[in-house]
Structures are given as structure tokens and as C-alpha cells.
Amino acid sequence: MRVLLVKPRSSAAHFGLAPFFRTEPLGLEYISAALGASGHQVRIVDMSFERRTMARLIKSFQPEMVGISCVHILDAAATLQLAGEIKRMDPAIFVAVGGHAAASYPKAFEQSRGIDAICTGEGEGTMPALCDALAQRRPVEDVPSLLLPTGDGRFAATGKAREWLDLDHALCPDRAAVEAYRKNYVCLNYMPVWTLETTRGCRHHCKFCSVWQFYKGSCRYHAARNVRADFEQTGKNVFVIDDLFWSNPARSEELCRELLASGERKNWMLVQSRVDLVSESADLLRLWRPLARNFDIFFGFESPTRKGLDSLHKGTDVSKTLDAIRVARECGFGVTGNFIVDPDFSEEDFAELWEFIETHKLYRSGFTILTPLPGTRYFEQSKAQLEVLDWNQYDLHHLLWKPRLPVERFFELYCETWRRTVLNAGGRKKWWQWLRNVDLRHIGHMARILARAQQLMDPRAYLAECTLPKDSQ
Ligand code: B12
CATH class of the missing domain: 3.80.30.20 (tm_1862 like domain)
Known part of the structure; x- marks a missing residue:
């Protein structure tokens, strides 16, 4: 599958030390490495520093899946906005949301329009499993550690949650995928x-x-x-x-x-x-x-x-x-x-x-x-x-x-x-x-x-x- 992984632009980063700390989306780099190893084609975009609009990115890369990372609850609004925008552009794109804040408090995304799945675990395991299921037209309900929309604005968990990864065997993050943003x-x-x-x-x-x-x-x-x-x-x-x-x-x-x-x-x-x-x-x-x-x-x-x-x-x-x-x-x-x-x-x-x-x-x-x-x-x-x-x-x-x-x-x-x-x-x-x-x-x-x-x-x-x-x- 062609997978676009997105770090949203945070709208609330002006107080505290936030302006002094602008760091790479390391979680997405780990996921990119895992997806690459499973044969998927991946791009990472960091919307804080990306000049192209989401519409242009979608048009040029034509992803079948977009994964949005919501590490901080501060990014919830930007995540919801992006998910809605992508779905309006092309309803066939599967939109998955993950990251610490989304996984810790998925309730923040209830009533959303545009999210096809919330990932409650580590993306290195779940994203390849989800992309494989979609590519092979198997039911996503069988992929563990996901929350799927029930149609009434809520989400329900798929089967058993995936075990925590054995980090001994984790791949190195895909650093090259964010090189264009490095100077920022x-x-x-x-x-x-x-x-x-x-x-x-x-x-x-x-x-x-x-x-x-x-x-x-x-x-x-x-x-x-x-x-x-x-x-x-x-x-x-x-x-x-x-x-x-x-x-x-x-x-x-x-x-x-x-x-x-x-x-x-x-x-x-x-x-x-x-x-x-x-x-x-x-x-x-x-x-x-x-x-x-x-x-x-x-x-x-x-x-x-x-x-x-x-x-x-x-x-x-x-x-x-x-x-x-x-x-x-x-x-x-x-x-x-x-x-x-x-x-x-x-x-x-x-x-x-x-x-x-x-x-x-x-x-x-x-x-x-x-x-x-x-x-x-x-x-x-x-x-x-x-x-x-x-x-x-x-x-x-x-x-x-x-x-x-x-x-x-x-x-x-x-x-x-x-x-x-x-x-x-x-x-x-x-x-x-x-x-x-x-x-x-x-x-x-x-x-x-x-x-x-x-x-x-x-x-x-x-x-x-x-x-x-x-x-x-
Ligand atoms: C590095 C970091 C930062 C960096 C920014 C990181 C970034 N890229 O956005 C900096 C220093 C700027 C930062 C700032 C802040 N941070 Co911070 N930060 C962290 C820290 C220490 C590590 C995050 C990380 O890189 N983890 C490593 C990677 C590998 O893990 P990951 O990102 O979670 O990704 C994995 C999964 O979540 C999942 N996943 C991630 N994305 C996706 C997407 C999809 C589609 C899927 C399927 C899966 C998936 O798979 C990944 C691989 O396993 C976490 C603590 C933590 N352990 O999470 C706190 C943490 C996230 N921060 C926190 C806070 C509170 C803040 C600040 C508010 C603190 C402050 N005093 O100002 C600011 C706010 C910044 C802002 N947006 O305005 C809280 C967030 C709580 C919350 N629920 O919102 C945390 C959890 C710390 C804590 N002790 O509670 N932070």
C-alpha cells in the first residue's frame, strides 16, 4: 500500500519551552521502518514545516492509507481537522489515528468524521498488520489493538490488544524519511x-x-x-x-x-x-x-x-x-x-x-x-x-x-x-x-x-x- 504518515501542525505550541523544542516525529519513523520492511511504500510529512497543502500531498502521492500521529492531546483539534479534510478529498483513503494521546484517551475523538480506526498500541506492530489486512481485503476487525467506529459517534475495540513489542528486535527508525525537515x-x-x-x-x-x-x-x-x-x-x-x-x-x-x-x-x-x-x-x-x-x-x-x-x-x-x-x-x-x-x-x-x-x-x-x-x-x-x-x-x-x-x-x-x-x-x-x-x-x-x-x-x-x-x- 501507499501510506502517508502525518505529524499534524500543533496549534498550541506558544507557551512554555515548546518554541525551544521542535523535534522529529520519531514514532512515525519507527512505523515507517516497520511498514517498509513489510513491503509498503511510505512517506512522512511534518505539517509544522511542510510548505505543500494536504490537498497537494494527497494528489501527488495518492496514498491508500493516511496515518496521523497525535502524541499530545494539544494536537487533537489539528488531527480531527486533518482527518476530516482527507476524507472530504477522497473517501476511499483509510484514515488511521495513533500516538500517545489518541491511544491514552480515544474519547477525545468520539463524534469525529473521517477517522476509520484509532490505534491503541505501538504502531510498528499495528500499522503493518492493518495495511496487510486492507491490501489483502481481510476484515480489519481481526486486527488487534484497534478501535473502529460503530456508526453512532463511538468506537469499539477489535479483538485482544497486541502485546507490547519486544524492543530487542525493533528496527532502527527511518531517519531518511524526515531528512527534508531536519534543519527545522x-x-x-x-x-x-x-x-x-x-x-x-x-x-x-x-x-x-x-x-x-x-x-x-x-x-x-x-x-x-x-x-x-x-x-x-x-x-x-x-x-x-x-x-x-x-x-x-x-x-x-x-x-x-x-x-x-x-x-x-x-x-x-x-x-x-x-x-x-x-x-x-x-x-x-x-x-x-x-x-x-x-x-x-x-x-x-x-x-x-x-x-x-x-x-x-x-x-x-x-x-x-x-x-x-x-x-x-x-x-x-x-x-x-x-x-x-x-x-x-x-x-x-x-x-x-x-x-x-x-x-x-x-x-x-x-x-x-x-x-x-x-x-x-x-x-x-x-x-x-x-x-x-x-x-x-x-x-x-x-x-x-x-x-x-x-x-x-x-x-x-x-x-x-x-x-x-x-x-x-x-x-x-x-x-x-x-x-x-x-x-x-x-x-x-x-x-x-x-x-x-x-x-x-x-x-x-x-x-x-x-x-x-x-x-x-
Ligand atoms: C519527545 C516528547 C516531546 C517533544 C515533541 C515530540 C513530538 N514529536 O511531537 C517536545 C519536547 C517538543 C514535547 C513537548 C511537550 N510535551 Co511531550 N513528550 C515527548 C516524549 C518524552 C516522547 C515522545 C516520543 O517521541 N516517543 C517515542 C516514540 C517512538 O513514541 P510515540 O511518538 O509515542 O509513537 C509510538 C506510538 O505512540 C504509536 N504511534 C505514534 N503515532 C502513530 C500514528 C499512527 C497512525 C499509529 C497507528 C500509531 C502511532 O507508534 C509509535 C511507535 O511505537 C513523551 C513521553 C512518551 N513516552 O510518550 C512526552 C509527552 C508526549 N509530552 C507530553 C507533554 C505534556 C508535553 C508538553 C505539553 C510539555 C510542556 N511542558 O510544554 C509539550 C507540548 C508540545 C506541543 N505540542 O505543544 C505528555 C503528553 C500528555 C498528553 N496526553 O498530551 C507526554 C506523554 C509526557 C508525559 N510525561 O506525560 N514533547
């Missing part, structure tokens, strides 16, 4: 950037996270030799998107030795991890450090207090946070991370957060507003409280219910929190310091995203989008 993929001031996966899933149970709930607490690892092959395919700046790096010290050491043996070294690497893991893994960190000239760790710091960590079910302690910061810095890693701002914050809670940032020099942190993500238990438990059900506001930078402080005051203090970071171009890190390390040809782009980031510190930007009643009204 950036993280902070590093460009172009490649993303890499070594592990899938997480065993921890943080209240706000949808990953462990989706993968049912499982954690699987790619074979070291395959990661090495992929590492050698990627360029000089690499964001490892694993939810939890260093989660299995023995596997991680084996993988690191394999990568060191390859001789390939990067300019920049970024990994995401937990403070308790890093605080206990100094030797492992030292082993990894030579793989990149600049090596950053993104921590889920979440809260500066034990009470805050407990309320988020983080299962760690502030002393571990401090140990991790020390270990990471001693081993030569850059320390970055995220704190969660609870709508229940008082003036004192904000002050406590600022003091923590100042004392431990955590100026490269981001701040998100506590958000129950669809597909989590927390979302189901919060339904009575949620006043906003517009998915465009689920970017972790909108208030979804009335905070303890007046709305205006909450955003004033939230913006003051962002002002304490390196993103404040009038503050800690000046424009020219950001631009100093950027290639001449990328200076314009970097200046534009820095300018956009300044709205993170402007309460008016948040208030303009806030649909909750303001206290001044």
Missing part, C-alpha cells in the same frame, strides 16, 4: 537536533504523568547494538527522549560501553532522569560523560518541598534533589529541569520556590501548571473540579480551575517565577549570550524564538487566553 528540528540553541530512543516506559507512578499509565508500568529496552547503529546515524546534537534515563544501571552500563566503542561523539546530548537515580549513580554518569562535549540532564524536580513531592506521588525526597544536583555538577553535566506550580499555591509557596531556585542556582528550569492529563487516573478523579475541557489549554500553561490566589495574582507570580530563569533576555542571560554560541545562519531563528519566549514572563499573555472568571470582573 531544534532544542534550545542546538540545531539541527536528532531524537533518539533507548528505553520505552517508566516504572514510577507520578500522579501527573500519563506514560506509566499507558505502558502499564512496564519499561523495555532497545538492544545495545541497535541503539549503537542508530546513534551512528544521528547527527551531532541528540535529545534522548527516554522517559527515564539510567533507569536500569546494568543495561545502561552495557549500552554506554557499546556507544563508547563506536567512536562516535556528539556536540550536545540531553537526557531526562530522576533525582533519586542520579544521586546514586555517580560512576555510571562518569562513564557516560565523554560521549558528548556538552551533556545536559533534564530532571523532574517538581517541588522544593517534601509535602509537594508527596502530593505528586513522586516517591522521592528533597535531600535526593540536592544530592542529584551536586553529583550531576561534579560529573560535569548541565543541570536543567522542571517544577510544577499547583493552582493551590499561596504567596508563600511561590516565595519558597524562588528561594530554592536562587539557593541552588537552578536558573535553567521550566515551570508548568499542574494539569490532569487525559488518560490518567488523576484526570478521571479531577473531572468534577475541571472547568476547562478545551484540549488546546492542556499545554501545562493554562489554569483549568480557579486557583487559590486571584487569577491575576497567580499569573503575576507565575511570570515572576519565569523571570528568574535564563530565558529572561533582560535578566540573567542576555540576548548576546544566547546568540554567541549559535551558528551565524541560525541567529535570526534563535532571536525570534527568544523574543517569543519573553511572553512567558508577561501575565497579560496568559490572562488573554484564560477562560476562567477573573477576580477583577
Whole structure:
């Protein structure tokens, strides 16, 4: 079959660090590799950077199947819009939707027109099975891990769900399929950037996270030799998107030795991890450090207090946070991370957060507003409280219910929190310091995203989008 795989253009990527992180559709690259191996003909389009309209793409490639990836619930509206547009153009095209958000919360797509199937599992297994069934005119009802429309606006599951893939045998992602977009993929001031996966899933149970709930607490690892092959395919700046790096010290050491043996070294690497893991893994960190000239760790710091960590079910302690910061810095890693701002914050809670940032020099942190993500238990438990059900506001930078402080005051203090970071171009890190390390040809782009980031510190930007009643009204 001719299969077009589409990453929709996100309509809601202006707050937070989103303008600083624009990455490739890695999930679609894995699916493309699997479909290619099954004899299907595949193209990937990234609508964030594609100049051609969907109509032109359909006309030129003439796909029999379009697969749309909805990784973030923020992309639900764009996904629905694309599905409808494709069906209107050619009702014979089979439209499948998959990706973390669609699979975790398919309800967001009920009443849709244009979706023929929602895939609730990993696309490497399901897409080839679905395309084979369609090509051989076998019933799609026999393909596991699908939801099919029932005709009354709902979806019903096909047979038994497919088992999680054995990643040991996963093919490397089809990097070539997105090469045309490569120059657009950036993280902070590093460009172009490649993303890499070594592990899938997480065993921890943080209240706000949808990953462990989706993968049912499982954690699987790619074979070291395959990661090495992929590492050698990627360029000089690499964001490892694993939810939890260093989660299995023995596997991680084996993988690191394999990568060191390859001789390939990067300019920049970024990994995401937990403070308790890093605080206990100094030797492992030292082993990894030579793989990149600049090596950053993104921590889920979440809260500066034990009470805050407990309320988020983080299962760690502030002393571990401090140990991790020390270990990471001693081993030569850059320390970055995220704190969660609870709508229940008082003036004192904000002050406590600022003091923590100042004392431990955590100026490269981001701040998100506590958000129950669809597909989590927390979302189901919060339904009575949620006043906003517009998915465009689920970017972790909108208030979804009335905070303890007046709305205006909450955003004033939230913006003051962002002002304490390196993103404040009038503050800690000046424009020219950001631009100093950027290639001449990328200076314009970097200046534009820095300018956009300044709205993170402007309460008016948040208030303009806030649909909750303001206290001044
Ligand atoms: C990398 C990443 C990003 C990248 C962008 C990735 C991208 N290409 O869009 C960046 C850093 C920009 C990012 C930003 C954000 N992210 Co993000 N991100 C991730 C992360 C860590 C990995 C995603 C990934 O590449 N996985 C690896 C690939 C191989 O897996 P995959 O994409 O899921 O694809 C597989 C399946 O889903 C399926 N599949 C995928 N597409 C399709 C299509 C079809 C047709 C089929 C059949 C199957 C299928 O098959 C694939 C192969 O198995 C996930 C965590 C996670 N584990 O999912 C969070 C995650 C998706 N992000 C999340 C969030 C909240 C955000 C932010 C809001 C955070 C913020 N503070 O600003 C922003 C919003 C960005 C925006 N759109 O505006 C949440 C989403 C929750 C939700 N339900 O919406 C997640 C789940 C993290 C979490 N802990 O809860 N993110």
C-alpha cells in the first residue's frame, strides 16, 4: 500500500519551552521502518514545516492509507481537522489515528468524521498488520489493538490488544524519511537536533504523568547494538527522549560501553532522569560523560518541598534533589529541569520556590501548571473540579480551575517565577549570550524564538487566553 504518515501542525505550541523544542516525529519513523520492511511504500510529512497543502500531498502521492500521529492531546483539534479534510478529498483513503494521546484517551475523538480506526498500541506492530489486512481485503476487525467506529459517534475495540513489542528486535527508525525537515528540528540553541530512543516506559507512578499509565508500568529496552547503529546515524546534537534515563544501571552500563566503542561523539546530548537515580549513580554518569562535549540532564524536580513531592506521588525526597544536583555538577553535566506550580499555591509557596531556585542556582528550569492529563487516573478523579475541557489549554500553561490566589495574582507570580530563569533576555542571560554560541545562519531563528519566549514572563499573555472568571470582573 501507499501510506502517508502525518505529524499534524500543533496549534498550541506558544507557551512554555515548546518554541525551544521542535523535534522529529520519531514514532512515525519507527512505523515507517516497520511498514517498509513489510513491503509498503511510505512517506512522512511534518505539517509544522511542510510548505505543500494536504490537498497537494494527497494528489501527488495518492496514498491508500493516511496515518496521523497525535502524541499530545494539544494536537487533537489539528488531527480531527486533518482527518476530516482527507476524507472530504477522497473517501476511499483509510484514515488511521495513533500516538500517545489518541491511544491514552480515544474519547477525545468520539463524534469525529473521517477517522476509520484509532490505534491503541505501538504502531510498528499495528500499522503493518492493518495495511496487510486492507491490501489483502481481510476484515480489519481481526486486527488487534484497534478501535473502529460503530456508526453512532463511538468506537469499539477489535479483538485482544497486541502485546507490547519486544524492543530487542525493533528496527532502527527511518531517519531518511524526515531528512527534508531536519534543519527545522531544534532544542534550545542546538540545531539541527536528532531524537533518539533507548528505553520505552517508566516504572514510577507520578500522579501527573500519563506514560506509566499507558505502558502499564512496564519499561523495555532497545538492544545495545541497535541503539549503537542508530546513534551512528544521528547527527551531532541528540535529545534522548527516554522517559527515564539510567533507569536500569546494568543495561545502561552495557549500552554506554557499546556507544563508547563506536567512536562516535556528539556536540550536545540531553537526557531526562530522576533525582533519586542520579544521586546514586555517580560512576555510571562518569562513564557516560565523554560521549558528548556538552551533556545536559533534564530532571523532574517538581517541588522544593517534601509535602509537594508527596502530593505528586513522586516517591522521592528533597535531600535526593540536592544530592542529584551536586553529583550531576561534579560529573560535569548541565543541570536543567522542571517544577510544577499547583493552582493551590499561596504567596508563600511561590516565595519558597524562588528561594530554592536562587539557593541552588537552578536558573535553567521550566515551570508548568499542574494539569490532569487525559488518560490518567488523576484526570478521571479531577473531572468534577475541571472547568476547562478545551484540549488546546492542556499545554501545562493554562489554569483549568480557579486557583487559590486571584487569577491575576497567580499569573503575576507565575511570570515572576519565569523571570528568574535564563530565558529572561533582560535578566540573567542576555540576548548576546544566547546568540554567541549559535551558528551565524541560525541567529535570526534563535532571536525570534527568544523574543517569543519573553511572553512567558508577561501575565497579560496568559490572562488573554484564560477562560476562567477573573477576580477583577
Ligand atoms: C519527545 C516528547 C516531546 C517533544 C515533541 C515530540 C513530538 N514529536 O511531537 C517536545 C519536547 C517538543 C514535547 C513537548 C511537550 N510535551 Co511531550 N513528550 C515527548 C516524549 C518524552 C516522547 C515522545 C516520543 O517521541 N516517543 C517515542 C516514540 C517512538 O513514541 P510515540 O511518538 O509515542 O509513537 C509510538 C506510538 O505512540 C504509536 N504511534 C505514534 N503515532 C502513530 C500514528 C499512527 C497512525 C499509529 C497507528 C500509531 C502511532 O507508534 C509509535 C511507535 O511505537 C513523551 C513521553 C512518551 N513516552 O510518550 C512526552 C509527552 C508526549 N509530552 C507530553 C507533554 C505534556 C508535553 C508538553 C505539553 C510539555 C510542556 N511542558 O510544554 C509539550 C507540548 C508540545 C506541543 N505540542 O505543544 C505528555 C503528553 C500528555 C498528553 N496526553 O498530551 C507526554 C506523554 C509526557 C508525559 N510525561 O506525560 N514533547
